[in-house]
Amino acid sequence: MHENGLIKHIIIVGLNIRQPQIIGMGFMLDIQSKYIKRKTNMKKILFVLSQLSTGGAERVISILANNFDIRGYEVHLITYVDVPNAYTLNKEILWTKFPSISGNRIKQHLTRMRLIRKYIRDNKIDTYITFEHYYGWTCAFKNHVRYITSMRNDPLHDKLSIMERFLRKLNFVYASAVVFQTSEIMDYFSNSVQKHGYIIKNPLPNNIPEYNSHKEKRIVAVSRLEPQKNLFMLLKAFQTVSKINPDYKLEIYGEGSERKAVEQTIQRLGLSNNVVLKGFQKKVNEKIVNAYMYVCTSDYEGLSNALLESMAMGLAVVSTDSAGGGAREVIKDGVNGVLVPVGDDEFLSKKMVWLIENEEIAIRMGREALKIREELSENSVCNEWEKIMNGGKKYEKED
Helix, strand or coil, X not given: CCHHHHXXXXXXXXXXXXXXXXXXXXXXHHHHHHHHHHCCCCCEEEEECCCCCCCHHHHHHHHHHXXXXXXXXXXXXXXXXXXXXXXXXXXXXXXXXXXXXXCCHHHXXXXXXXXXXXXXXXXXXXXXXXXXXXXXXXXXXXXXXEEEEEECCCCCCCCCCHHHHHHHHHHHHHCCEEEECCHHHHHCCCHHHHCCEEECCCCECCCCCCCCCCCCCEEEEECCCCHHHCHHHHHHHHHHHHHHCCCCEEEEECCCCCHHHHHHHHHHCCCCCCEEEEECCCCHHHHHCCCCEEEECCCECCCCHHHHHHHHHCCEEEXXXXXXXXXXXXXXXXXXXXXXXXXXXXXXXXXXXXXXXCHHHHHHHHHHHCCHHHHCEHHHHHHHHHHHHCCCCCCCCCC
8 A cells, every 4th residue: 555545544542532533634634733733832752662552661651751741742652553552641642553554574664664754744743752673763864853762671682683683773873862771781782872872760650559568478570471581480489488488479460472381380380379370450569569579580671660660669679680780770689679690599589588587677678669769750760851852961871
C-alpha cells in the first residue's frame, strides 16, 4: 500500500476519544489542528515505541509523557503493535496507533519510517524521543528535531541482529543526546557517543505505597519469566530457605516464555506448596508492599524498575550484582539492601535466611532504602530529562 494510502487508516487515540477509532486522514488533521491551536506556544514532543504493554521502557515513556503533558508541552505518542495497554495516559496526549502493515519486515520498517518522518514534519515536532533502533536517526535526519534515544539494557548481553547493531551505532553517534541508566553501560560505548551521553536513572511513579511496619511471611519477585531473570537461581535458593523456614512463601509476579520450565522446576524441587506464580497483576505494588523481602536474580540488567520500586516501598531487598551495574549503583551492600554474586544460589539462600533471622536488620535496611523515593521521584528525574530536551548541561562523570 502506498504511504499516503496507509496514512488514511491511522488510528487516533486521545483527547476526548475514549476508544480507538479508524478515521480518515482529513478528520485526523482537523482534530490535530484544533488541538494545536489551543497549544500554539508549546514545544512539541513525539515519543515512538512499539506498544504500551508491561515493560521497563514502556513504563518510563508513559511517566515522561504524562509528566511533560502536565508541564504544558504538547505531547504526541506513536505506537504500532496492537496489544492491551498496561499504562494510562493523560487524555490530552495525542496518541496515534499505526495499523499493521502487510509484507516482509523490510517493507514494514521502511513504511513506518516514512510515516514517522511525515508525522514529524506535518506536526512540526521539536523533540523526538524513541528507544527503537529502526526508527531513530533515520526518522530524525533532516527533520530539524532534537533527537534523544536511550540504552535500556546491558549492551554486552543485548541480543541484536547485525542490522540492529549497525542502527544502534548510527543512532547513538548522531543523536542529540543518549541517556544511559548506569555509568558501566555508558563506559561500554565510544567517546564519540559518551560526549553527548547522560546518566539518568528510571523515575519512580508518584503513587508507590509505603511499607506500614506489618511484615508478612512472604518473599516476592516481580519479573518477566525470561532467561535473563534467572528465576531458577531464586527457586534453588528458596528450596534451602523453605527447609529452614517452612512457613515462608515465595510469590513470583510476571509472565514470560519460561513459565512452563519454571512450573516444572517448582514441582521437581518439591516447592508446589510454597511457591505461587501470580502472573501479571495490575497494581502489583499494593500486593507486595507488606512482604518480608524482595529478591532479584537477574544475570544482567539496565536498571530494574521492580527493584527500585521495592526499595521505595521500604522492603528489604536482595539482588544479584548483575552485569550492567544497575543494582550496585542503587544498593549499598549491607546498608539499604544486599548484593549477591550472579548465579550463586547458595550464597543467596544464606543471605535470605540471615534477613529472616534478623528482622531488625531487615527493617533498618528497608528504612534506608526508602530514601531513594526523593532521589528518583518522578519530578526529579523528569527535570533531568527536561534539561536534555532543552540542551542543558551535560552529565560529567566523577573521577
